[in-house]
Amino acid sequence: MWKYSAPVVIFALLILMFVKGLDPERDVNALPSPFLGKPAPQFELPSLTDPSKTVSNANFGDGMALVNVWATWCVGCRQEHDFLLQLAESGSIQMFGLNWRDNQVEAQRWLQELGDPYVDTAYDEDGRAGINWGVYGAPETFLVGPDGTVLYKHLGPLNRPLWEKHFVPHLESAGKIQ
Amino acid sequence: MRILFSILTLSLIATVSFAVDSEEALDDPVLQARYEKIIDEVRCLKCQNTTIKDSNAFLAGDLRREIRHMLEDGLTDEQIFDFLVERYGDFALYNPRASGKTLILWIAPALFLLGGAYVLVNIVRRRMTLPIDDDSAAED
Numbered sequence: 487m488w489k490y491s492a493p494v495v496i497f498a499l500l501i502l503m504f505v506k507g508l509d510p511e512r513d514v515n516a517l518p519s520p521f522l523g524k525p526a527p528q529f530e531l532p533s534l535t536d537p538s539k540t541v542s543n544a545n546f547g548d549g550m551a552l553v554n555v556w557a558t559w560c561v562g563c564r565q566e567h568d569f570l571l572q573l574a575e576s577g578s579i580q581m582f583g584l585n586w587r588d589n590q591v592e593a594q595r596w597l598q599e600l601g602d603p604y605v606d607t608a609y610d611e612d613g614r615a616g617i618n619w620g621v622y623g624a625p626e627t628f629l630v631g632p633d634g635t636v637l638y639k640h641l642g643p644l645n646r647p648l649w650e651k652h653f654v655p656h657l658e659s660a661g662k663i664q
Numbered sequence: 665m666r667i668l669f670s671i672l673t674l675s676l677i678a679t680v681s682f683a684v685d686s687e688e689a690l691d692d693p694v695l696q697a698r699y700e701k702i703i704d705e706v707r708c709l710k711c712q713n714t715t716i717k718d719s720n721a722f723l724a725g726d727l728r729r730e731i732r733h734m735l736e737d738g739l740t741d742e743q744i745f746d747f748l749v750e751r752y753g754d755f756a757l758y759n760p761r762a763s764g765k766t767l768i769l770w771i772a773p774a775l776f777l778l779g780g781a782y783v784l785v786n787i788v789r790r791r792m793t794l795p796i797d798d799d800s801a802a803e804d
Contacts, residue, residue, distance in 0.1 A: 515712060520753040527751075587722060613726040620751040622709035622723055 519620055519628075519639040526553070526630045529615040531608035534585050534593055541608040545582065546630060550660060552581040552653075553628040554604070554644075555616065557588040558596045560624040566643035567600055573649065574603035578657065583607030586616045586624055629656055685717065685728060695735050702735075702744060703728055705758050715758060 506512075521527065530542040554570065556563040574581055583604035585593045590609060597607070610616055619628070629638040637656045640648065685703070690696040700717070706727065708719035716724040727748075734744050748756045760766040 517709065517753055517755050520750060587726075613722070614730070617726060617730060617751060620753075622752065 513641065515623075516641045517622070519636065521620060521628075521636040522639065523635060523637075525634050526628065526636050527615075527618040527620075529584075529608060529610075529618060531584075531610055531615055534583070534590065534607040534609040535597065535602070537590075537609070539606075541582065541606045543634065545606060546580075546634065548632050550579055550632060550657060551630045552579050553584055553619075553630060554581060555584045555586050555619070555621050555624050555626040555628075557586050557624050558592045559588065562643040563625045564600075566625055566645065567603075569645050569649070570603040571601045572646075573644075580605050584615060584619070584621075585609050586621060587611070587613045629653055631656075631660065687728065687732070690732065690735065698741060699732060699735055702731055702741060705745075706731075706748060707756050707758055709752055709756065 526543060526546075528543055530540055533539040533541050552573075570581065573579065581604050583606070585607050587610065590611070593607075593609070597604075608615065613621075619626075623641065625643055627640045627644055628636055629640075631637045638652055640652060690699055703717040704715050706716045708714050708716045708721055708724040708727075710721040710723045711719050714724075716727045730747075731744055734747065739747075745757060745761075749761070754760045754766050760769060762770040
């Protein structure tokens with residue numbers, strides 16, 4: 487009995503592995519964030535637009551917050567910027583920027599020329615906050631819940647379909663969007 | 665001429681192997697040795713098939729800098745690996761810990777070996793029950 491069923495079972499397992507591994511939507515470089523379901527890392531950095539102010543976790547308040555890691559050298563950030571502006575305009579979520587390993591003047595100019603979707607942007611010049619958040623490639627976008635836990639992390643440029651697929655369910659379950 | 669050529673070749677090798685980490689060595693040679701060992705075991709998350717020792721991605725540079733600071737602050741190797749795993753997950757280490765989700769990585773070779781041994785033993789046993797000599801079997 488086992489002699490005949492074993493090859494079938496092994497074959498079925500292989501098929502499952504291939505279906506998972508060859509999924510065209512799978513990003514082979516994407517790593518699951520170890521912060522999912524855990525408190526968002528603490529940070530306190532000068533604001534990019536007004537260095538006399540600081541931006542920290544306290545700015546998130548008691549609502550949902552989106553933390554978007556970006557830089558002017560990052561091509562994907564330019565790609566997603568228009569969508570971020572739309573998202574900010576829709577008012578469905580407060581968005582914070584983490585300007586990572588960037589030139590301050592160029593980053594300020596980026597926001598002036600392209601528009602600023604962020605409530606505020608933290609300026610992480612030496613990349614330390616980025617490391618604390620487990621950032622390894624901009625753009626990255628974290629969804630932080632009202633209680634300060636990380637609900638979702640997206641790697642790569644955001645757009646509307648991705649937003650609706652991965653972020654909106656979290657917002658809906660928290661009752662922030664009808 | 666030949667000696668000159670050898671020296672030139674050797675000097676090229678030297679530049680290649682020291683090109684990535686341009687920082688000065690740590691003052692304490694023991695720390696420096698630990699530092700070199702650690703950065704050889706940490707994956708560069710940006711360029712996922714190189715260690716941060718061999719990568720010149722700026723993230724690798726940042727991680728090297730953090731590791732130097734932690735070593736100077738007196739953290740143990742374990743604490744430094746913990747720091748990285750907390751932020752980047754088990755994938756950050758080339759030598760993942762034998763715990764939780766990564767346990768299968770460590771026990772899989774033993775499982776395959778046991779499975780192979782089981783199959784082998786079965787085949788040998790079955791053959792043992794067969795007549796030793798085909799000719800004698802034919803005569804019977």
